Amino acid sequence: MIYMDNAATFWPKPPSVIQAMTDYMTNIGANSGRSGHRLAIEAGRIVYETREAVAELFNISDPLRVVFCSNATEALNLAMRGFLQAGDGVITSSIEHNSVMRPLRALEKEGIEVTVVNCSSQGFLDPHDVQAAIKSNTKLIVLNHASNVVGSILPVAEVGKIARENDLVLLVDAAQTVGAYPIDAEAMNIDLLAFTGHKAMYGPQGTGGLYVREGIDLKPLKWGGTGSRSEEEYQPDFLPDKYESGTMNIVGLAGLGAGVRFVLSEDIDKIRENEKNLTRKLLNGLLNIEDITVYGGLDVDRQVGLVSFNIEGVSPSEVGFQLDEEYEIMCRVGLHCAPAAHKTIGTFPIGTVRLSLSHFTTEEEIGETIRAVVEIALNKG
Amino acid sequence: MIYMDNAATFWPKPPSVIQAMTDYMTNIGANSGRSGHRLAIEAGRIVYETREAVAELFNISDPLRVVFCSNATEALNLAMRGFLQAGDGVITSSIEHNSVMRPLRALEKEGIEVTVVNCSSQGFLDPHDVQAAIKSNTKLIVLNHASNVVGSILPVAEVGKIARENDLVLLVDAAQTVGAYPIDAEAMNIDLLAFTGHKAMYGPQGTGGLYVREGIDLKPLKWGGTGSRSEEEYQPDFLPDKYESGTMNIVGLAGLGAGVRFVLSEDIDKIRENEKNLTRKLLNGLLNIEDITVYGGLDVDRQVGLVSFNIEGVSPSEVGFQLDEEYEIMCRVGLHCAPAAHKTIGTFPIGTVRLSLSHFTTEEEIGETIRAVVEIALNKG
Numbered sequence: 001m002i003y004m005d006n007a008a009t010f011w012p013k014p015p016s017v018i019q020a021m022t023d024y025m026t027n028i029g030a031n032s033g034r035s036g037h038r039l040a041i042e043a044g045r046i047v048y049e050t051r052e053a054v055a056e057l058f059n060i061s062d063p064l065r066v067v068f069c070s071n072a073t074e075a076l077n078l079a080m081r082g083f084l085q086a087g088d089g090v091i092t093s094s095i096e097h098n099s100v101m102r103p104l105r106a107l108e109k110e111g112i113e114v115t116v117v118n119c120s121s122q123g124f125l126d127p128h129d130v131q132a133a134i135k136s137n138t139k140l141i142v143l144n145h146a147s148n149v150v151g152s153i154l155p156v157a158e159v160g161k162i163a164r165e166n167d168l169v170l171l172v173d174a175a176q177t178v179g180a181y182p183i184d185a186e187a188m189n190i191d192l193l194a195f196t197g198h199k200a201m202y203g204p205q206g207t208g209g210l211y212v213r214e215g216i217d218l219k220p221l222k223w224g225g226t227g228s229r230s231e232e233e234y235q236p237d238f239l240p241d242k243y244e245s246g247t248m249n250i251v252g253l254a255g256l257g258a259g260v261r262f263v264l265s266e267d268i269d270k271i272r273e274n275e276k277n278l279t280r281k282l283l284n285g286l287l288n289i290e291d292i293t294v295y296g297g298l299d300v301d302r303q304v305g306l307v308s309f310n311i312e313g314v315s316p317s318e319v320g321f322q323l324d325e326e327y328e329i330m331c332r333v334g335l336h337c338a339p340a341a342h343k344t345i346g347t348f349p350i351g352t353v354r355l356s357l358s359h360f361t362t363e364e365e366i367g368e369t370i371r372a373v374v375e376i377a378l379n380k381g
Numbered sequence: 382m383i384y385m386d387n388a389a390t391f392w393p394k395p396p397s398v399i400q401a402m403t404d405y406m407t408n409i410g411a412n413s414g415r416s417g418h419r420l421a422i423e424a425g426r427i428v429y430e431t432r433e434a435v436a437e438l439f440n441i442s443d444p445l446r447v448v449f450c451s452n453a454t455e456a457l458n459l460a461m462r463g464f465l466q467a468g469d470g471v472i473t474s475s476i477e478h479n480s481v482m483r484p485l486r487a488l489e490k491e492g493i494e495v496t497v498v499n500c501s502s503q504g505f506l507d508p509h510d511v512q513a514a515i516k517s518n519t520k521l522i523v524l525n526h527a528s529n530v531v532g533s534i535l536p537v538a539e540v541g542k543i544a545r546e547n548d549l550v551l552l553v554d555a556a557q558t559v560g561a562y563p564i565d566a567e568a569m570n571i572d573l574l575a576f577t578g579h580k581a582m583y584g585p586q587g588t589g590g591l592y593v594r595e596g597i598d599l600k601p602l603k604w605g606g607t608g609s610r611s612e613e614e615y616q617p618d619f620l621p622d623k624y625e626s627g628t629m630n631i632v633g634l635a636g637l638g639a640g641v642r643f644v645l646s647e648d649i650d651k652i653r654e655n656e657k658n659l660t661r662k663l664l665n666g667l668l669n670i671e672d673i674t675v676y677g678g679l680d681v682d683r684q685v686g687l688v689s690f691n692i693e694g695v696s697p698s699e700v701g702f703q704l705d706e707e708y709e710i711m712c713r714v715g716l717h718c719a720p721a722a723h724k725t726i727g728t729f730p731i732g733t734v735r736l737s738l739s740h741f742t743t744e745e746e747i748g749e750t751i752r753a754v755v756e757i758a759l760n761k762g
Contacts, residue, residue: 003410005418009628011410018406021632025399025585029384029392035713036698037386037705070451070587073605073627099627101614102604198628204406206451206587206630221602223487224454224480225718231730233482233720246454246480247390247579249587249630251402317417324418332416337606339614349612 001328002365007148007176007306007356008332009198009205013259017202020258024251032250033227043250050257051240057201057260057268058193058211059184067243068209068253072175073099074221075194075210078243079171080104080142082218083192086111089137091130093154095119095147095341100173104142113137119344122297123152131162141170145177149341149352150296151279151303153181160189169216175199176304179263180359181272185211192216200271200358202263203256206249212239222246271359275305278357278366282307285370289377295345295352306356310347311377319353319376327372331355382709383746388529388557388687388737389713390579390586394640398583401639405632413631414608424631431638432621438582438641438649439574439592440565448624449590449634453556454480455602456575456591459624460552461485461523463599464573467492470518472511474535476500476528476722481554485523494518500725503678504533512543521550526558530722530733531677532660532684534562541570550597556580557685560644561740562653566592573597581652581739582644584637587630593620603627652740656686659738659747663688666751670758676726676733687737691728692754695761700734700754708753712736 003011024046030039032047051063060066069075080103084090090107092100094116108114115138117129130141141163146153156172163170171192174183178193179200185193190211197207212218220235224245229236236242263271280300287294291312297303311319320333334351335342342348355369384392405427411420413428432444441447450456461484465471471488473481475497489495496519498510511522522544527534537553544551552573555564559574560581566574571592578588593599601616605626610617617623644652661681668675672693678684692700701714715732716723723729736750 003420005411005416005421008412008415008421009410011420013406013410018403021406022399022403025394025402029390029394030386030711031389031586034389034718035386035711036701037711037713039384039392039711040386040389070455070630071627074451074603077603077605077626097606098611098614099605102606102616102626105614106601106604106616196628204630204632205412205628206633208627220487222455222458223483224458225478225483227718230479230716230718230732231720233479233486235483235487245458245483246452246589247577247586249451249585249633251585252587252630252633320417330411330416330418330420332418335611337415337608337611339612 001330002369003330004355004357004369005330005332006199006358007354010200010202010358012360013202014262016258016262017204017255021204021251021255024254031247046254046257047248047250050253050260053257053260053264054209056264057179060186060211062214064239065212065214066209067212067240068207068248070206070249071208072173072194072196075208076100076173077103078210078218078221079192079194080107081221083140083169084112087137088139089113089115089135090140090142091115091117091133091138092142093117093119093125094344095123095149096144096338097148097173098337100142100144101340121345123147123150123345124297125154127155127158127162130159134166134168138168141168142173144173144175146181146304147341148176149336149338150308150345151306152296153302153304156190157188164189180275180304182268197252197256197259201256202259204252207252207256218243266359274359275357276300278361278363279303279305279307281363281366282355282370285366286373289374291377295347306354308352308354310352311380314376314380316351316353322376323372329369329372382711383750384711385736385738385750386711386713387580387739388735391581391583391739393741394583395643397639397643398585398636402585402632402636405635412628427635427638428629428631431634431641434638434641434645435590437645438560441567441592443595445620446593446595447590448593448621449588449629451587451630452589453554453575453577456589457481457554458484459591459599459602460573460575461488462602464521464550465493468518469520470494470496470516471521471523472496472498472514472519473523474498474500474506475725476504476530477525477719478529478554479718481523481525482721502726504528504531504726505678506535508536508539508543511540515547519549521552523552523554525554525556527562527685528722529557530717530719531689531726532687533677534683534685537571538569545570561656561685563649578633578637578640582637583640585633588633588637599624647740655740656738657681659742659744660684660686660688662744662747663736663738663751666747667754670755672758676728687735689733689735691733692758692761695757697732697734700757703757704753710750710753
């Protein structure tokens, strides 16, 4: 079996991730930040060490500004709903995931003005277009760091500079980059950074979070017990407790910590180099096939490890079905929860076939995948 | 080591729970409800089977009305914030956890009228007092099923009848009962049932959810990708997708499914009987110690498996410290995230020592715990 659906969720995970989760479940089990006994303290240590590892990955100085959420979607909702108020304007791109567009369309009904800046049909964004879209009520810019449909990398640092110059806040959806592409939140002027734990951070599902730069105040998404200020019926006003109500996913965070430590020890530049090489091989192989359209910039320097394509005359779902049934290759087909992105690249409403890889993908797997697509393209009709 | 902190989180878990999580992480890994390949379908099956098991435990007919959340706190926020609108009134009790009180105090600032009905100093609620508190703007009643401070069971079915007669919606926080005490959501007229996965359902942390009775519409807490209606930038309006945005905690739900199946196979009446016997032994032992105050009704038929007490002249934190350091007994001390409950039973702001058990607690462990408390009480000062 060849797993080429890593942009949905990375698999396999490093053995250390599963080991950390099993160790926690078997030997610790307790809740963090509540009770004071030795197991609870051990649980609290696991959560804090994961926070430290994430802070190191983002190159931010204060681990307590890393807020854990159940996924990137929750982090994006916390950031957008927590920051924007009726009358505010927000700028986003035409290549966003529904984790950005659906919260924004809901906010639009509550009096937020949403401006969508068009990307090119290759999935790239011109920072000047963002600059030109700024209005007097603009407060926030929301961008994904890389498209989940074509893998194009957006000019986050350049937009960060524009945001800083215009006193705007920049929120980045880094679901497709964190762990696979170097991020320096401070140098890139990222004010709010939403991340998912189960993709290139190699953690389990149920993890993710939001980095909140000092000085930015958000309204919570949820209120409740935090283990802190237990004498108060009002939410604590300090981070991360203000945004982390209820028992945390400690077993998930144990796994996420191990995943991030895997990334840090492998070295993120080495990971990026490897994924570029694999992506180049995949792109080159697909581009040699007749009757195939490959979307995006076709340039590994401006792309993460995912490739979208279509075979003329064969629907994406038929290609996906054959890849699974006849070649045991797992991919994703359709709209990938990002209708606006497909309108941008011209593949709405049929979608694309998406192949996405991880640090564990081998050159042999890429080769076998290309051969399978060649056969499907040859045998069509 | 003796773990008597189960009201915070149950531990140990049945081996089948850890096995289900490891199996998923090792052999499946994929995302549910998105891609169409075999691993994704297997992941979807795991999520659905967990939904079915939870529905069976609650005795509700439609598993799709079980919405998964990251914890009971999120479920309570979804229920309260999703249902109440400015001008509405809500009734709650004086013995609630901060997972209820903090969201309500925040809603109060947004124009919701909050009425708190007093419980007795033993932690019991008179349904007539709820009836008397109903006003013309009352829309919702929120009650915990059992107190996390004294274990008292609240008359949820009786209040459910009152709610039905008055066209009000009843939301129950079942964090301390689901899995340990029989619940029939339909027969008890529970409209919204918030549950946590990591306590008596024996699942891992990061799981929980909300049962939403048919006919009740809530505003989502989060918007985003659902894998359904991917062509739309607006949230799907059907359950559970409307409230389940973003990648789910599938590894957690694999564990939760195994946990609930453990409860169903052990038989919940047998579990309840066992915990009553253990609680009786614990209560009787503590009540025999001089200079000790045990809180609550002291009646196992009206109490779940947790007991709060104080030793005269020794602070709860000192008792907890000695239990941990000298006897390797894990408990929780302080306010247990429920200041209102401590005001009700007269232990604010110092709190109590709380001992809480599970189906795995043995009579020997109860005996050793009682002997330890006797020694601490004898040696004080």
